[in-house]
Amino acid sequence: MTLKVFNSLTRTKESFVSIEPGKVRMYVCGPTVYSYIHVGNARPLIVFDVVRRYLAQSGYDVTYIVNITDVEDKMIRKANETGTTVMDVAETYIAAFLKDIRELGIREAVHPRVTDNIPEIIAFIEGLVAKDAAYESGGDVYFRTAAFPDYGKLSHQNMDELQFGIRVEVDERKENAQDFVLWKNAKPGEIFWPSPWGEGRPGWHIECSAMARKYLGDTLDIHGGGHDLQFPHHECEVAQSETLTGKPLANYWMHNGYVNINNEKMSKSLGNGLDVKDMLAAAKPQAIRYFVLSGHYRNPLNYSDDILRQAGASVERIDNCVANVKHRAKTAVAGAAAADVAEAVKRVDETFRVKMDDDFNTPDAITAVFDLVTLANRYLQQEQVTAGSLELILQQFQAMDDVLGILSPADDELPDADIDRLIAERVEARKARNWARADEIRDLLTERGIVLEDTPQGIRWRRK
Ligand SMILES: [Zn+2]
Incomplete structure (x- = not known):
């Protein structure tokens, strides 16, 4: 079995071979900290966390970098709007x-x-200027795209057909419309650092090239990020880094798909953004991870409140199964694992690995988790179970969860916030005459030792 990774650069699934045996150097573009992170930012963070966990479990020593952009136009705007400084804005949102x-x-x-x-x-910019691949113009410094004939190779575009937009503006200070800024001249009152080209600040793309090189060297094993970063951001990183070092910036480029909200593209103008902190107030973190991992990372992922609720219910099913196995283990007879159980668990493990090795196919890997739930529930129906069998089942749950992170922490008391949320959900379910869900929640709470009491003031709960 070998790990296969879809490489955006070649648009094919390739066998994964790291530069240094047993080691992986991985870089993922992180947030610009001018506001709270939203579900669209959370997706790459969770996806690449799982990639990294799986590589680690497969025996690699992973060095993992997610940068933080703490100076940028949007941050300057936010500081001006709120009457604070860029550094204040950064501190607030880095903490968040x-x-x-x-x-x-x-x-x-490492951040x-x-x-x-x-x-x-x-x-880094000085190196590019020395190679004649960058030029100063009116206090700004631009990358000369004509100096990098491969410009466009990552996003598979011709130089002539390049899309201009978002962060590429036609500007008469540039020799060529495709050239992009490396250093920005500071306007009066703006935050700045001294440089050979005057007071200013870095452009966005150059940051990642410089930090990736500093922390991971000239060539990375994996460079990841959202699909929207492929052009221009990653294309510009490739041009800068490969011009300076003469080596490939990354051997594997991985890009995750968009998150849609209620089947619409998420955007600030539509006002349908969804912050992670609000999701965390409404759902368990494990449910959010489950939701993100229930789709293949390269496909678009649709969010709705209902889909997140379903993810919560799925996570609960797994949690309940694990709790039942643990409970039964207290009275199990001593003894080794039954041969048929051992065989079935082994098959689950193999399926899980085959799916993860296939370009991190988490939706199918999750199916393997449910195969184990089915297996465990069936085994628990037997009159006599052995400690060895239950231990084997638990170990397999843990091994898969070491990668996915969708199980609730072991033996934890249900936190108050979770109880309150479940009770509120039960009230809603009853209002909607969804008796099945209402009963399910009551059973779940009972199992976790929570007693509900109807009072004239509403429902109260206490721990048994
Ligand atoms: Zn980046």
Whole structure:
């Protein structure tokens, strides 16, 4: 079995071979911290967290970088709007970002900030100027795309047909419309750093090239990010880095698909954005991860409140099964695992790995988790079960969850917030005459030792 990864650069699934045996260097573009992260930002964070967890479980030592863009036009605008400084805006939203990803169960990563890497960025630009691949114009510095004949190779576009838009503006200070900014001259009152080209700040694309090189070297194993970053952002990173070093920037480029909200494209103008902090108030982190992983990472993913609720119910089914196995283990007879159970668990493990090895097919990997739920529930119906069999089942749940992160923390008391949310959901279910769901929630709470009491003031709960 070998891991296959769909490489955006070649548009094919390729066998994964790391540069250094046993090691993976991985870089994912992180947020610009001018507001809270939304579900569209959460998707790559969760997807690449799972990629990284799976690589680690497969025996690789993974160095994982997610940068933070803490100076940028949108941040300057936000600081002006709120009468604060760019650094204040950064501190507020970096803290919020770190809190969100911790709650989402994203494993620890290195998060370099742009403002801590200005000397490296300036040195990078100087290197490009020295190679005649960049030029100063009116205090700005631009990358000369004519110096990189492969420009367009990542997004598979011809130089002549390149789409202009979002962050590429036609500007008379440029030699060529496709040239892009590396260093921006500071306007009066704007935050700045001194440089050989005057006071200014880095452009967006150069940050990632400089930080990826500083932390991971000239060539990365995997560079990841949202599909919307492929052009121009990643294309520009390729042009800058490969011009400077003469080496490929990354061997594998991975891009995740968009998140739609109620089947519409999410956008600020539609006002249908959804912040992670609001999702976390409405659902368990494991349910959010399940929702994101229930679609293949390269496909579009549709969000609705109902889909998230269903994800919550699915996670609950797995949790309940694990709780039942643990409960039964207390009274199981001593003994090794039954041969048929061992065989079935092995098959689940193989399916899980085959699916993950196939370009991280998490929806099918989740199906393997439910195969284990079915297997466990059937085994629990037997009159006599052995401790060895139950232990094997639990180990397999844990091994899969080490990658997916969709199970509730072990032996944890149900947190108060979860109980309140489930009770509120039960009230709604009863109002909607959805008795099945209402009963399911009552049973779940009873199982977790929560007693409900109807009072004139509403429902109260206590722990048994
Ligand atoms: Zn980037």
